[in-house]
Amino acid sequence: MLSGKVAVVTGAAGGIGAAVVERFVAEGARVIAVDVADQLPDRAGVLTITGDVAEAAIWRRVADTARAEFGRLDVVHSNASVTVRAPAHELSERDWDRQIAVNLKATYLAVHECVGLLREAGGAVVLSSSVHAVVGLPGHPAYAAAKGGLVALGRQLAVEYGPHVRVNTVLPGPILTSAWDDVSEADRVRSVAATAAGRFGRPSEVAAAVTFLASDESSYITGACLVVDGGWTAMKDSA
């Protein structure tokens, strides 16, 4: 599905990012994997960059690397994320700013530095938002604001850069990654019970949606949101 394409994946050391890298490589892409953590995938077809996606310098490095190493850039998957759980009155200004920077501003920086290459390639951008963009859950004010912002930004970028670049957004629901490590067993059980699928999603199931949106199989889809949540947003247990 991605034969001959060059893709950037951020948050590539995390659960979903690593699954996307694996799937992209399996589909024939060459990948630049970016993460602030240094446990990046060490495998053929993957070039790694360690750095902070909230800094413009890392995106200049990504664009320079894509140009120098591959002469093109077809796909940007903006997926890195941080979460600090606290209601607004307890959330520090520093933690608010950090979450907005990593979860939202990074996509602006990505496009600012990479859109020239994406236009040349007729490329695709896939953003990782969340069901938090459309449903309120206590303790996530900055995360939800950033993820809601990504939905609007994705639409905006699709309009701005069409027809050359397509931009779409995935909204994952409960996907079992290390992001759930500090969630209690009781809360995990409640989350699973709130899905029509009756289980957590797997990172590979989000990767499948991202791969579709990154590939020419979705050539007439842009400015769209794809919810990947096992029916979590569709389901309510009260009238």
Ligand SMILES: NC(=O)c1ccc[n+]([C@@H]2O[C@H](COP(=O)([O-])OP(=O)(O)OC[C@H]3O[C@@H](n4cnc5c(N)ncnc54)[C@H](O)[C@@H]3O)[C@@H](O)[C@H]2O)c1
């Ligand atoms: N897992 C879920 O249930 C779920 C649900 C909804 C949305 N999402 C979204 O999916 C995406 C991936 O989630 P995940 O579960 O794989 O998370 P994860 O915590 O496993 O991975 C996130 C990765 O982002 C990296 N990262 C954090 N800050 C960074 C920075 N400043 N620069 C570069 N990299 C940075 C981390 O090191 C980590 O490897 C995120 O955008 C998340 O918000 C996940």
